[in-house]
Amino acid sequence: DSGVTQTPKHLITATGQRVTLRCSPRSGDLSVYWYQQSLDQGLQFLIQYYNGEERAKGNILERFSAQQFPDLHSELNLSSLELGDSALYFCASSVGGSWETQYFGPGTRLLVL
């Protein structure tokens, strides 16, 4: 158990819909990262937040957004969903702003029908 929690574990929805994925980092970790794992694209970095502020952006679509709240939990919002958004979404956390190890949550499996 990494100490990173993600909810829900599974999500099934329809095209065009909007969903919110939630992540709680390890106690004491200030950075949260979101990754997408799909069969065709592999594991790709989406976005990082550090202590409530956006720190870095990767291959995140404009239909997707995220935020980190004062209690340091983070939410990833996916809107206007398409079939191709079906994937495993992982959250990871690390202590802070230097190059520490990232610890991953169990993931949320999203299926768009």
Next chain:
Amino acid sequence: GDSVTQMEGPVTLSEEAFLTINCTYTATGYPSLFWYVQYPGEGLQLLLKATKADDKGSNKGFEATYRKETTSFHLEKGSVQVSDSAVYFCALSDPAQGAQKLVFGQGTRLTINP
């Protein structure tokens, strides 16, 4: 941009066999290198890491040495067990990119038969 290339899977071995999973990387700066493991139905777990050239990371019988001259970080284990069956990801984190994101290889699925 930075990239990681792993050997194609799947890899199937018998118990107690020697394991090598090749990983090479391309990076702008001097990256840290990682191996993560994903067991069926679970998230990624850090297996080992190395932060500078010639460092050797080790954990649970697995080892990998950071080779700057060959830009490689190959994963090895002398005697694999059925419980090692999983998907293994090589990854890097490059400070030169100004972000702490991990860049992953495509993953190598390992199956160990009794």
